[in-house]
Amino acid sequence: xxxxxxxxxxxxxxxxxxxxxxxxxxxxxxxxxxxxxxxxxxxxxxxxxxxxxxxxxxxxxxxxxxxxxxxxxxxxxxxxxxxxxxxxxxxxxxxxxxxxxxxxxxxxxxxxxxxxxxxxxxxxxxxxxxxxxxxxxxxxxxxxxxxxxxxxxxxxxxxxxxxxxxxxxxxxxxxxxxxxxxxxxxxxxxxxxxxxxxxxxxxxxxxxxxxxxxxxxxxxxxxxxxxxxxxxxxxxxxxxxxxxxxxxxxxxxxxxxxxxxxxxxxxxxxxxxxxxxxxxxxxxxxxxxxxxxxxxxxxxxxxxxxxxxxxxxxxxxxxxxxxxxxxxxxxxxxxxxxxxxxxxxxxxxxx
Ligand code: SF4
Numbered sequence: 001x002x003x004x005x006x007x008x009x010x011x012x013x014x015x016x017x018x019x020x021x022x023x024x025x026x027x028x029x030x031x032x033x034x035x036x037x038x039x040x041x042x043x044x045x046x047x048x049x050x051x052x053x054x055x056x057x058x059x060x061x062x063x064x065x066x067x068x069x070x071x072x073x074x075x076x077x078x079x080x081x082x083x084x085x086x087x088x089x090x091x092x093x094x095x096x097x098x099x100x101x102x103x104x105x106x107x108x109x110x111x112x113x114x115x116x117x118x119x120x121x122x123x124x125x126x127x128x129x130x131x132x133x134x135x136x137x138x139x140x141x142x143x144x145x146x147x148x149x150x151x152x153x154x155x156x157x158x159x160x161x162x163x164x165x166x167x168x169x170x171x172x173x174x175x176x177x178x179x180x181x182x183x184x185x186x187x188x189x190x191x192x193x194x195x196x197x198x199x200x201x202x203x204x205x206x207x208x209x210x211x212x213x214x215x216x217x218x219x220x221x222x223x224x225x226x227x228x229x230x231x232x233x234x235x236x237x238x239x240x241x242x243x244x245x246x247x248x249x250x251x252x253x254x255x256x257x258x259x260x261x262x263x264x265x266x267x268x269x270x271x272x273x274x275x276x277x278x279x280x281x282x283x284x285x286x287x288x289x290x291x292x293x294x295x296x297x298x299x300x301x302x303x304x305x306x307x308x309x310x311x312x313x314x315x316x317x318x319x320x321x322x323x324x325x326x327x328x329x330x331x332x333x334x335x336x337x338x339x340x341x342x343x344x345x346x347x348x349x350x351x
Contacts, residue, residue, distance in 0.1 A: 015087060016043035017190055017222050018067070018107075023081035025062050025071065032295045036062040038246040039080070044190065049216065049223040051233035051254075053270070054243035057291045060226045061112075063243075064192045067224075068109050069098050085190075105135040108183035110193040110212075114175035117182075118167040124178045125149050125163025128185050135186045148185065156181045157211060173204035177211070184215060190222045209236065230270055234258060239326075242267050245292055245302035252327035262322065262337065264329050265307045301332065309333060 025037040037059040044050045052060050065071045067083055069090060083090040090102065111117040119127055128149045132140070140148065150160035156177040167175055176196060183191055193212060197205035213236050216223045225236060233240055234254060241251040242264065250257065250264040257267065269287035289306035292298055298305055301314040311332060319330045322338035 016084075017046050017086065018224075019043040019082075019084040020063070020067070021082040021084065023063065023066060023083065024079045025059075025066055026077050026079055027075045028077065029075060034294045035297055036076075036246055036294060037066065038297075040241075040243070040246070040248045042241050042248060042251065044222050044224060046189065046222055047220045048239065049213075049225060049237045051237035051240045052224060052226045052243060053228060053230060053233055053240060055228060055291055057294065058243040059246040060243055061194055062246075064109065064194050064224065064226055067192060068103055068107060069093075069095075070103075070109075100135075104131055104188070105137070105186045106188055107190045107192065108186070108188040110176075110179055110183050110191060110196045112195045113199045114172065114179045115167070115199070117179045118175060120167050123164050123166060124170070125153070127178070128152055128163075128181050131182050132185050152181045152185045153178075155184065155215065171204075172200050173208060176200060176208050180208075180212065180215070184219070184221075187219065188221060190224070191216070192224045192226070194226045195228070196225075212236075230274060242270070245297060246294065247302060247330070249303065249331070250327075250329045252325075256325075256327035262324060262327060262329050262334050264303075264331050265309050265333070266303050269306075301330075 020040060020042050023037055023040050024035075027034040027036055040059070040063065042050065042052075052063065054060055062071070062076070065076075066078060067085075067090065071078070078091060081091070085102065085107065090098065093102065118124070122130075125146075129145050132145050132148060136145070149163060153160050153163055158174060158177055158181070162170070162174075167178070170178065176199070180196075191212075196212065197208050200208060209232060212223070212225075215221070223236075225232070227233060237254055239251065239253055240257045241248045242257070243249070244266050250267050257263075260268075263271075266287070272285045273287060275284060287306055288308075292302060292305065298315075300316050301307065301310075301319050304310045304314040307314065313332050317332070319332045320335055321328055321330045322334040323340065324338040324342075
């Protein structure tokens with residue numbers, strides 16, 4: 001499950017597939033430093049789905065690009081942290097090792113916009129085959145590659161005869177299916193889906209998501225699903241990490257987050273802005289205010305200027321991380337609660 005702890009890791013049986021530790025990423029532009037990701041920690045186990053949820057600008061995509069090591073060279077800088085994949089820190093690997101053995105082969109990414117992810121002047125079958133040829137670890141013959149392209153197209157619900165089509169001959173949903181086919185063809189252990197349905201019509205969003213979920217289950221692939229939609233998370237994820245202003249402010253199992261117990265006020269705000277089909281309301285309740293300027297983050301809790309429950313301490317001190325079983329929340333409201341408080345009470349009772 002997703003964790004916010006900061007202990008060093010060693011590879012070994014039962015270790016998570018991916019462990020992100022104390023990751024800090026900044027973008028620099030002229031005189032400004034944008035604090036995009038601020039010391040986040042989480043992990044993903046084999047076959048598990050982690051939903052990373054938050055508004056635009058929360059640092060979700062920067063986190064994904066850091067894992068893939070595809071951040072823009074000139075402006076982005078990973079200042080701190082480790083990204084441990086199968087016991088190895090991806091941040092220490094040479095670029096050619098990333099390109100040849102990790103990116104596309106072990107970890108694949110599905111981008112938001114299928115149109116910019118596909119080559120407009122290349123037939124879709126060739127684009128799928130290209131990924132396979134590049135990572136041809138099984139020494140497949142050209143015929144076997146061709147057969148695998150057909151199989152992968154059918155797996156994502158596209159007739160194999162369409163392999164000769166160019167991207168512009170396909171609908172938005174079909175293009176995204178091709179992007180998913182490219183991600184799947186090398187049978188990666190982990191897929192990062194970065195808002196995979198944002199660019200699609202509402203009518204086909206559900207189809208594409210259902211397909212990703214089905215494929216993930218059939219192939220046993222772990223999935224990091226980046227989204228701002230809590231409804232999608234409830235349907236597809238085992239664990240959830242809520243991001244705000246570059247930090248993970250709450251995480252846990254889906255049950256932890258949806259139970260409403262020890263809920264971070266930002267998470268409460270996200271739930272409040274969802275339409276409730278059982279209640280007749282004239283207006284939704286959005287979270288007041290805007291995400292803070294990432295070049296000038298507020299002191300104390302980063303959510304304090306928008307928080308309806310803000311206290312004096314919130315403007316001064318970084319909130320403590322309260323842990324209760326699999327549930328972690330960073331908020332002053334719950335200071336003195338959680339596992340540590342329970343353990344202290346038990347010690348007192350026993351004394
Ligand atoms: Fe609100 Fe304070 Fe909790 Fe931040 S720490 S979410 S400001 S109550």
